[in-house]
Amino acid sequence: MTCVFFRLFLLVALAAPSQGTHHGPTTRLRYSRFLDPSNVVFLRWDFDLQAEIITFELQVRTAGWVGLGITNRYTSVGSDLVVGGVLPDGNVYFSDQHLVDEDTLEEDGSQDAELLGLTEDAAYTTMRFSRPFRSCDPHDQDITSDTMRVLAAYGLDDTLKLSRKRAFVKSIFLLQITYHDDEDLPEDTMTHDLEITDFLIPEDDTTYACMFLPLPIVNKKHHIYKFEPKLVDHNETMVHHILVYACGNASVLPTGISECYGFDPAFSLCSQVIVGWAVGGLSYQFPDEAGISIGTPLDPQWIRLEVHYSNFHNLPGVYDSSGIRLYYTSHLRKYDIGVLELGVLTFPIHFIPPGAESFMSYGLCKTEKFEEMNGAPISDMQVASYLLHTHLAGQALKAVQYRNGKQLRTICKDDSYDFSLQETRDLPHPVEIKLGDELLIECSYQTLDRDSMTFGGTSTINEMCLIFLFYYPRNNISSCLGYPDIISVAHELGEEASENPMENLMILNNVEWTQENIKKAEKACKESLQTVMIKTINELIENTTGRIPDIIPTPRGPCLESSGGKVEPQDKSPAGFRAEPMTLNGSSTVTLEHLPLAAIFLLQGTLSWLLATLQTAV
CATH class of the missing domain: 2.60.120.310 (Copper type II, ascorbate-dependent monooxygenase, N-terminal domain)
Incomplete structure (x- = not known):
């Protein structure tokens, strides 16, 4: 394991207070979570959706360095990690870095994390900093509403040496919207x-x-x-x-x-x-x-x-x-909640080939018959929250809304789905569904570790593709699920199709699943006529049919340019930089500037006093 010694990566000190930056050194952060099984590593965080800035406070039971960043699903290589600590002489170091391999950190050319405070006492090292959701540095992982895999690491002293025993990854919804206080009960x-x-x-x-x-x-x-x-x-x-x-x-x-x-x-x-x-x-x-x-x-x-x-x-x-x-x-609320189940019918007619790096499944819902099946007029549905659900092969899900043949919006999505973290999540704002709208669920799977077909079913080793929408006011529709015409899929794969769907599944099980055939099957499932099965709370069922519409990708927003370091020309977003100052509405705070070592010593007394205010009990 490569050992890199701290030589004061960046020496920082507190400058005069300035107005505007959100979540300053003493601001209460709303969200918190332990990141390790022994409750040694504790994270607090908060965010501003409008300004696209997130603030972290990492508190670790150590007198050494601490680090926090974002990693991806498959490897720690390329993960970003903001590191910092307090040297024995009281000086503070802080740096925005990334992993060039599993053991080695390298400082980013663009420093996109802003230090808000670093303290060390007899029990804890505490580091608070902010960063944009999306910087213009390709070494920084974007922070989105998807499942984020948060990486935390620390050392027992100020020698930057990564240890698997002191590195932890935890899946968290960092941008999860929470409108309610659990303590405020009727x-x-x-x-x-x-x-x-x-x-x-x-x-x-x-x-x-x-x-x-x-x-x-x-x-x-x-x-x-x-x-x-x-x-x-x-x-x-x-x-x-x-x-x-x-x-x-x-x-x-x-x-x-x-x-x-x-x-x-x-x-x-x-x-x-x-x-x-x-x-x-x-x-x-x-x-x-x-x-x-x-x-x-x-x-x-x-x-x-x-x-x-x-x-x-x-x-x-x-x-x-x-x-x-x-x-x-x-104490009654204004509306009654309903739940609408969308996705692919959970049945073996839903299949995923083995050895697929990516395989998309689609479930269509058409709402035009909802009122007829409901037996009474249906009001526009206001979707407030959602729950995503696949099993172990699931990688990503999304729900897309169409009106009058045009894509209206992506209602919800998670491009980094984690089977071990499934929670009901609130939407930032209610989404309105009108009669006649079409809803499409797309699920992405990976089966590189499987050598046989995966079929839709109830077992954990089978698969599902479901999204539950919590909406109001309630009606009697319970589910709206789609599935492809398996006969036409078999034909597209060059197989002799049968009128019996289960026989066609056996035929598909015998296909040689090359990458070419995997993509051919995916295309055939998407282009085949979908059967849409609508069910009511009283178990009434009616079928209709439809075609899977194309999904227009949502463009990425502009990145936030760093106020320090360099950004290479190729890193710029096509939408350009958003270069306005990174300030938010809210409380005032202090800003940190890079100062010469002499200035740090001059300000050390003030620094110690101000940083001490950061320390709070877990």
Whole structure:
């Protein structure tokens, strides 16, 4: 491992205060997370979407150097890492760097991180800095609303030596919008637990356990405004997802616990998701203007609780009582929340070839029949939040909206999807869906590690392509899923097609999956006629057909030019630099300038006093 010694990469000190920079040394940062299993590395952060600036504060239990940056899915090479620390004589060093290989750091030509403070005491080294979402330096990873893989590292002293024992990568939604404070709960808040009790997890790779449970019994309308998972200690790694489906009040429901999609079809009744949690998720609170309605004749009285277990180690004798805790109140919101499931029908007709570096699947939804199937007029749907879901091969998802044959917007996306981090996320602003709009879900998969076909299905080693949209006001449509004409796909691949879809799947399984055939299959799936299956909460189903429209890529915004260092001409964005000063509305703060060593010594007393204000308890 290459060892590089700190020789004061950049000596920085505090200059006179100036107005404008957001998230200064003492500003409270709204978000926080431990980045390591031992709770030694603690990150706080906040951001300004308008100015496209993010502020980090990294606090590590060490007297050595600390570093924070962004890495990618596959390798740490090329990761950016902002490093800093306090030398034994009290001088501060700080530098914007990148990894040229797995062990070696090199300073960026363009210094795009602005230091807001560095302190060291008997317990912690704390570094606070800001940086643009997208700088003009190709060595800096863009910060987007996608899943970001945050890299943190530290040393035991001021010798910059990377150690795998002290380097951690954690997936985080850095730009996740959160409008609610978990401490601000209605005074009459009540809770209701939906859980499977003492269920013996089978010694199988995948189990879908289902049971039917009543919702809270109330004598007038209430709103569920928040939910959170209830996980049994030590069982967290085995619980893949938990879904709550609303049942139509005319449904005849079975008792007990059984396999959801086994021999008894009654345990797969009820298909309208109202609450969903998946691995890596936390609690979620609905927007202030909407909640899930209970207590009226039109509201569901029973639900189907589905818990998906992944017992890959085939452990025997493990009992579980996982579920969902609901928070509800009589303080009503303006609207009732609904959930619309979009994507590709979860069935083996959805296939992904082996050895694919990238394979796209598409699921089309056409809303023109929604009102007819709803049985009553439908208001425009205001989408407030979303949950993305694939299994292990999933790499990226997006939902795109079309109106009158033209692409309107990308509703939501994640180009860096992580199976281990699935949370319901708020949109920055509600998105309006009108009757007649088309919605397209695109999922990208990678199967380089697989030598056989991957089919759509419920097992974790099968695949899904689903996006759940949380919207208001509620209607009776529960899902709108698409799938390709498998006969035409087989023809395009030069295979003898059968009228039996399952026989065609066997034919596809025998295809020699060269890169040419993989791309041919992807093109055939996209260009074939799609069947769109629409389902209501009362299990009414109607099909229509449509063609997959093209997706026009969203252009990247302009980069923010650094105030220091160099930017090579080829690094400039086609949209040009956004060279205005990096200031934001909000509190005043201090700016840091690069000063000669003599000036640092002169200011050292002031520096120590000001930086000491940064230190806060974890």
